[in-house]
Amino acid sequence: VAEARAAAAHAHQFEDAEQQRRAVTLGMWAFLVTEILFFGGLFLAYAIYRWSFPAAFAAASHELDITLGAVNTVVLICSSLTMAMAVHAAQTGRGKSLLGFLAATILLGGAFLGIKAVEYRHKFHEHLVPGSSFRLPEEAVRGRLASDHDAAIAAGVPSMEYGTLEELQRHAQIYFSLYFAMTGMHALHMVIGLGLLGWLVTGARRGRFTPESNAPVEIVGLYWHFVDIVWVFLFPLFYLVGRAP
């Protein structure tokens, strides 16, 4: 019986379970490298536009809810911990803990997406979705236009000069285009991750994962942590621009 189980632990093209595990891990990292370059392109676009239109980015960033963003960061980091614990449980053959940690990760991932949905909803209501109805509110624009510059300085408010209101509004839409593209792409990765976690739960319930054979848990874990890392950079770049007095 033990021999049959050991044979089932790796596919026929591999010498043993250890070789299979190494191949699977390397494959996942190779995939993550393509993901790094994919998100890297988006971050590069952000860098160029932020550098070109700093005042518009600072004005637009003030429209994001820093509390919701920070809470979501906490939620996601916690989900990374529960995922790491799930991998550890699979490797040490504790099936009950594995199920518990997978469920916790799904719960936290769902909470993240829920908060993100609330934020998106607000942005739609506040006319902050790029398009013909887009407009930054008065407060966000005040003191940022060249015409207000002297008044702002006289009132002791530091002013970032800007040309015309139309320009500022147009460039703020670039910020929100990037915001929706990048956080949306990140959220899509989370949705896929939740699907993969659901698939792991089905496997775990059937007792598919043993200390010798648990590669699916391990590589879904790698994917989940990668998605966490993307958020680690998204949070300061979108929520924390120009907050200093």
Add this chain to the structure above:
Amino acid sequence: MSSTRKNALALAVLMLLLGVTLGAAYLDLGVLHTPTAMLIGLAKAILIVLIFMRLRPSGPLVMLAFAAGLFWLLIMFTLTLGDYFTRV
């Protein structure tokens, strides 16, 4: 250190860094604002890669693949931004 303790410690440090990045956002750091935020982000990413993703125990081949990815990312950023930042 047991893997559980290591993970818990990583979580604590990640939370601390989140607090630092939030605090730093409201400080008057001038042009150093974004570099500071990115450095803290980098520290968080390194923690996640080393502890949660267990890069080192995965072996030299995986480390090489990961380093290659970062190298290509560096090429993409250096060449593109090198162009934009040096335009007259």
